Amino acid sequence: MKVVVIGGGPGGYVAAIRAAQLGGEVTLIEKEYLGGTCLNVGCIPTKSLLHSAELYEEAKEAAKYGVIINDIKIDFTKVQERKSAVTKQLVNGVKGLLAANKVKVVTGEASFVSKDKVEVKTENKSEIIKADKFIIATGSVPAKPPILGIDSEKCIDSTGALELKEIPKSIVIVGGGVIGIEIATLYNSLGSKVVVVEMLDEILPMMDGELTKIIRAKLAKKGVEIFTSSKVMSFKEAGENIEVSVQMKDNSIKVFSGDKALISIGRRTNTSSHSLDKAGIKHDRGKIIANDKMETNVPGIYAVGDCLGKIMLAHIASAQGEIAAENALGQNKEFDSKTNPSCVYTKPEFASVGLTEEAAKAQGVDYIVGKFPLAANGRSMIMGEDGMIKIIAGKKYKEVLGAHIVGPRATDMIGELSLAIGMEATIDEVIETIHAHPTVAEAIKEATLAVEKRAIHIPNR
Structure with missing residues (x-):
């Protein structure tokens, strides 16, 4: 079975490896860099920069913990060098994994000629590759709205924000979604004056509203x-x-000034150059249409990740990539997004899975809620952190429907609650799971106890 994967990001390279594991003869076509946006100009470099910024902030606060550090300063050149080194190591790791699984990697841009052939334009030539199955994983690019003056070199996208040579004295961020708020956190921590402008009523609109207000208050305080x-x-x-x-909001006009303006209003699918129509692939203005098996309307052609124009997250692309590969090789798997976590690397972190309270209300779900403040958690207190864990459960069967965490290590802890939702666990099953002490994670049990007003370490009202 010959399988061609178009795109080498988290969706593509995972699909390629899985298809090879199942016995496929796999060719992966990538026009720019293996690892895609995530490894090169997205998730990984952002988190590397944020980690350096967090260490810088912690060093400034170290005296509170009895640790005296003199002459604290940031060397932004070294911060950027470390980011690049981490990225390079991970990209080389992907190259090694593809080689170990005998995946042929072709550097070039692929476009469909027909439903069973693609033309690949490389640096020196053009060739036609025929395959039995195709998996499209071409990702997305930053969206650029038609606003007067946006072509200025001082207007940057998320890639530009991660590659600055100097810390800006001030930055205006257009868009209060995940990317905008993470970049706001980064440069605020490094000393920049930061302004965020969001068109909607609240930042992070897809996250739980109550906990979003905590993040907004934390940012405002800083x-x-x-x-x-x-x-x-x-x-x-x-x-x-x-x-x-x-x-x-009151229709008045206000002018904000900055060294840079970050445009972070979202991303759009990267499919315009791949001649989808020549293969008969249905799409909605570039957003490829696929079913839960990740198959398009053309049998044998699959699509995963950002190119679908739905949930643009690396871990979603990887999960869909595995399913597409397995189905391409004869299995019958379906993608289910209910266990999909969303993470925002603010300070403190913000993580969410399942239904928000707003979504539960909108869907007419009969639910109950438990909350536990991390100010009452020993490990959080030791770390000088606070926040909240919020659990949403079905009122009749007490199954976990949603979980939302603002606090230290939130992004590491959300996996437990993704598993709980996936297994349709009840609050009793979470409660009966012994959580280590002292950890931040034991607050998950407390928040779950609070659903029935049974929490041990806070008064139940």
Whole structure:
């Protein structure tokens, strides 16, 4: 079985490896860099920079813990060098894994000629590759809205924000989604004056509203200015700065000035150059249409990850990549997004899985809620952190429907609750699982106990 995978990001390389494991003769075509956006200009470099920023902040606070550090400063060149080194190591790891699984890697851009052939344009030539099955994993690119002045070099996208040579004195961030808020966290921690402008009523609109307010308050306390229900009207260079004209919530116009303006209003599918129509692949303005088996309307052609235009997360792409590969090689698997966690690497971290309270209400779900403040958790207190864990359960059967965490290590802890949702675990099954002490994770049990007003370490009201 000859399988061609188009795109070498988290969806593509995982699909290629899984298809090879199942006996496929696999060719992976990647036009730029293995690892895709995530490894090269997304998840990994962002988190590397955020980790350096977090260490810098912790060093400044170390005296509270009896640790005296003199002359604390940031060497941004070394911060960037370490980011690049981490990225390079992980990309080389992907190359090694593909080689170990005997996946042939072709550097070039693929476009469909027919439903069983693609043309691959490499640096020196063009060739036709025929296959039995195709898996499209071409990812996404930053969206660029048609706003006056946006072509200024001082307007940068997320890639540009991760590659700055110097820490900006000030930055205006357009968009209060995950990318915008993580970049706001990064440069605020490094000393930049940060303004965030969001068109919707609240930042992080897909996350639980109650916990989002905690994150917003934390950012505000650190000096990040956030303006919601506000629309950017234009950009204009003014000497060394860029001026951002914004229509505020009250319809007044306010101008914000910064060294840079980050455009982070989301991403769009990267499918325009792949000649989908020549293979007869249905799409909605570039968003490929696939079923739960990850198969398009053309039998034998699958699509995964960001190119579907739905949930644009690396771990979703990887999960879909495995399913597509397995189905391409004769299995019958379906993708289910209910265990999909969403993570925001703020300070403290924010992680979520399953139904938010807003979604439960909108869907008419009969639910109950338990909450536990991390200020009452010993491990969090030791770390000088706080936050909250919130559990949403079905009222009749007490099954876990959603979980939301703001606090230290939230992104590491959410996996337990993804598993609980996937296994349709009840709150009693979570409660009866012994959690180690002292850990932040034991607060999961407390929040679950609180669903029935049984929490041990807070008064139950």
